[in-house]
Amino acid sequence: MRATFPHRFLPYLLVAPQLAISLIFFYWPAGQALHQSVLREDPFGLKTQFVGLANFRRVLGDPAYLNSVQVTAFFSVATAFLSMAIALVLAVQAEKILRGKGFYRTLMIWPYAVAAAIAGMLWLFLFNPSFGTLAYPLRQMGIAWDPLLNGNQAMALVIGAASWKQISYNFLFFVAGLQAIPKSLIEAAAIDGAGRTRRFWTIVFPLLAPTTFFLLVVNTVYALFDTFGIIHAVTGGGPGKSTETLVYKVYNDGFVNLQLGSSAAQSVILMVIVIALTAFQFRYIERKVHYG
Amino acid sequence: MAEPTMVGAGRSGQAAAHLILVLGAVVIAFPIWYVFVASTHSLQTILRPPLPMLPGSEGIANYSEALGGGINRIGGVSVGRLLWNTAFVATAIAVGKILISITSAYAIVFFRFPLRMVFFWLIFITLMLPVEVRILPTYKVMVDLGLIDTYAGLILPLIASATATLLFRQFFMTIPNELLEAARVDGAGPWRFFKDILLPLSATNIAALFVILFIYGWTQYLWPLLVTNSNSMNTIVIALRKMISFADADTPWHLVMVTCVLAILPPILVVVLMQRWFVKGLVETEK
Numbered sequence: 001m002r003a004t005f006p007h008r009f010l011p012y013l014l015v016a017p018q019l020a021i022s023l024i025f026f027y028w029p030a031g032q033a034l035h036q037s038v039l040r041e042d043p044f045g046l047k048t049q050f051v052g053l054a055n056f057r058r059v060l061g062d063p064a065y066l067n068s069v070q071v072t073a074f075f076s077v078a079t080a081f082l083s084m085a086i087a088l089v090l091a092v093q094a095e096k097i098l099r100g101k102g103f104y105r106t107l108m109i110w111p112y113a114v115a116a117a118i119a120g121m122l123w124l125f126l127f128n129p130s131f132g133t134l135a136y137p138l139r140q141m142g143i144a145w146d147p148l149l150n151g152n153q154a155m156a157l158v159i160g161a162a163s164w165k166q167i168s169y170n171f172l173f174f175v176a177g178l179q180a181i182p183k184s185l186i187e188a189a190a191i192d193g194a195g196r197t198r199r200f201w202t203i204v205f206p207l208l209a210p211t212t213f214f215l216l217v218v219n220t221v222y223a224l225f226d227t228f229g230i231i232h233a234v235t236g237g238g239p240g241k242s243t244e245t246l247v248y249k250v251y252n253d254g255f256v257n258l259q260l261g262s263s264a265a266q267s268v269i270l271m272v273i274v275i276a277l278t279a280f281q282f283r284y285i286e287r288k289v290h291y292g
Numbered sequence: 293m294a295e296p297t298m299v300g301a302g303r304s305g306q307a308a309a310h311l312i313l314v315l316g317a318v319v320i321a322f323p324i325w326y327v328f329v330a331s332t333h334s335l336q337t338i339l340r341p342p343l344p345m346l347p348g349s350e351g352i353a354n355y356s357e358a359l360g361g362g363i364n365r366i367g368g369v370s371v372g373r374l375l376w377n378t379a380f381v382a383t384a385i386a387v388g389k390i391l392i393s394i395t396s397a398y399a400i401v402f403f404r405f406p407l408r409m410v411f412f413w414l415i416f417i418t419l420m421l422p423v424e425v426r427i428l429p430t431y432k433v434m435v436d437l438g439l440i441d442t443y444a445g446l447i448l449p450l451i452a453s454a455t456a457t458l459l460f461r462q463f464f465m466t467i468p469n470e471l472l473e474a475a476r477v478d479g480a481g482p483w484r485f486f487k488d489i490l491l492p493l494s495a496t497n498i499a500a501l502f503v504i505l506f507i508y509g510w511t512q513y514l515w516p517l518l519v520t521n522s523n524s525m526n527t528i529v530i531a532l533r534k535m536i537s538f539a540d541a542d543t544p545w546h547l548v549m550v551t552c553v554l555a556i557l558p559p560i561l562v563v564v565l566m567q568r569w570f571v572k573g574l575v576e577t578e579k
Contacts, residue, residue, distance in 0.1 A: 003469040004404050005482045014399035015411050018392040018452055024437075025430060025449035026418045032429035090316045093309040100310070106564055107317040110324055112574075113559035115511035115529045118552065121536060122323035125330065125552075131545070133326065136341040167320060169574070176575055196305075225424040229513035233533050247424045251514070254428040263428050270425040278420045 030271065036264030055265035064241065065249070065266070072245045075159060076223035083163035084215055087170030092200070094171075095178045105175070112168035117229030123161035124234050147235075151242025154235045158243050161234065162227045169222075170215055177211030178204070217281045224273070246270060324556065331355070331549035338545045350546070358550040366544060367531045368523040371554065378527040379558065381446045381516075382509030386502050388451035394494065397460035398486060402472065412461075419454040423515055431518050445519040446527075450512065456501055459576065463497055464490070500573030503566045510559045528555040 037055055041048040059065050094104055111119065126134045129146040138145040147153040181204060189199050228247045231237060237244035237252060244252070250270065254263030330338050332351035337343065363371040399405075400412050423430060430449060439445030467490070475485045516527045523531070532555055535548050563570050 002401070002465075003472040003476075004402055005472075005476075005485075007403055007482060008405075010482060011399040011403035011405045011408070014395040014403075015415075018396040018415060018457065019411060021392065021448060021452040022415060022418050025433065026421045026426075026452060027414075029426040029429035029433050030421050032432065033426050036429065086316070090313060093312045093316075096309040097306055097313070100313075104313045104317060106567065107321055109563055109567070109570070110560055111320060113507055113511075113563040114324070114556050115513060115559075117513045117529055117533055118511075118556055119323075121532065121552065122327055124536075125549075126323060126326060131339045131341050131343075133342040164320065164323065172571055172574060225422055228424060229529075232513070232517070233536075250424070251427055255431075255518075260428065267425050267427065267429075271421065274422060274425060275420045 033264045033267040033271070036260055037268045039264075040261045051261070055261040056269070059262055059265045059269070062262075064244075067241060068244050068246055068249045071155075071241075071243060072224065075155065075162070075227075075243070075245055076220055078159045079162045079166065079223040079227070080216060080219035082159065083166040084170050084212070084219060086163070087167045088174050090167070091171050091174035091178055092204075094175055105172075108171045109168045111165045114165060115229060116162070116165060116227055117233040119165040120158065120161045120230035120234040123157055123164070127157055127160075149239055151239055154239055154243050158227070158230050158234055161230050162223060165230075166219060166222055170219070173211055173215055174208070177208050181207045214281070217277060221274070221277055224270075324560070327549055327552045327556075331546065331553045333546065335544060335546045338549070354546045354550050358547045358554075362544070362547045363531075363551055366535050366547060367526075367551075369526060369531065371528075371551065373524060374526060374528040374531050375554065375558075377443075377446075377525065378510055378529070378555075381443065381512075381527060382506050384443070384447045385450050385509035385512075386505035388447060389453045389456050389505050390498055390501055392451060393453055393456035394460050394498075397457050397464055398490065400457075401461055401464040402482070402485075415452075415454050415457050417454075418452055423449070427514070427518065434519055440519050441522050441525045442519075443525075446516055446525070450509065450515060453505075456505070459497065459501065460494070463494065467493065496569075496572070497576075499566075500569045500576065502573075503562060503570045504573040506562055507559050507570075 038050060038052055039048045040051045040054070090104075090108065094101055097104075114122070124132075124147075126132050127138075127145075127147060129135050129139070129148065135145050144150070145153060147157040185203055185207070186199055189203050194202065224245070225247055227245065228251070231243055231245055231248045232251075235243040237248050246266065247270065250263055250266045253259045253266065326343070329345065329347050330343055331354055333343065333348035334350045334354075337348060337350075359371055361370075363369075363374070367374070396411075396415060400408060434440055434445050434449070437445075439448070471489060472485065475489060480488070511529065512527065513529055516530050517533075520526055520530065523534075526534070528551065532548070532551050535543070535551065537543050
């Protein structure tokens, strides 16, 4: 039993600020989103009408929404895979070397400090068709490079920017994960004659699984939500909705197209996704604590 | 020198590892290096790719033009104001989050009171409600409260943080009961215990959290985009976005590059110079 202070009002006073902010800026709007999602309202707010789940039905039956689901899925999987794979390769190398670890780490963590929107802009500076230094060789090779017009190229660009920004984070966690693997296990395998590649896939990689799963969830959340800035700054969802992710669509439908009911229904769907991901993450982390 | 360790890489393996790391570091640093180099070249050089890979001679001219009113001309607001807005908002978010999280965690761990667990769960659940999923209704709340284009509007909705509260809660639970009992025997009340014992013990956690939260505040995008209309309330990230137009042939790219460098330099310096806290904060807040 924890020793505590006997006090009547003080604890309420102490939690009050956080609670007030949570209620005003989290619960109230989330409740509003739930409420709005079952209403149909004209853009001027003159008439509202209860429509049950009609907004959800309409959203889920809307080809534009399904397209956005597909775009988001592809974007998230590609971003998570790319940034994790590159980070893992680099982390494994960083574990191998004897000197210079700190130096490399310093160079690897820069992108974390760059805002997502600016990461997108940096990549656009490099790859824009009019003066991008890296777009130039692509054009020289005869590739019709124009991410502002070509949907696939736009997708490649935002995936590149999003993965680039996330490598730092994944790198630090993979390094921490690798350091936690007991050297004795790897040495035992080496004595048994397992080669370097075999040791990696049969010992290191499986033991790294908790870190990998954790990063998978974090990277998915990142790709789903934190990349809004990249999409907004680089492509604006275009060309032709080819990079319109779910979060961008909520913003666009709500703020630009003023489809309030639809935007609210989309918000609720996103909430369900976050809740599922968070629940998954915490279940899994409990297990890690249990085994660890 | 002896073979490093039995499972360490040999000399050739070391060389290969360094090679891959150098390659990785080059790819990772390149976009940042590029924008820095671009900010030291004239507009004409920037518009004629490929850009030289070394800084040019226009650096001083570009920076003095940008700082001496150039950014004001294209962005409608002085660069000093932009940097001030961003730094102020980022610092306030970091300090605010730490303040309200540490007090609520203190209440939840060191006091017993009705509804304690209800409050804990109410705070915990906010983890699942990021701004991105409640864009429009949150915006409406801001309008109703008259917080559009105010610092309070930029700061307040972002300072409730379940993560920071959970971190402090976890840390406080590792503090031995004897410490609290000893303090109480010595006649220390809740405030004395908090100020003289808990706060010093939390110093490293606070520093680590501060670095992470400062970066978080500095790099915000969606929220400042929503709650600011007037240029003078923009953060530098939003202002930069507004300056960029590929359709507009007259965009002064050399000044845009300078703005970009100014927008990414402060958080990069924080991360690099406070690396120890940064890594600690990152790895621990996510647990």
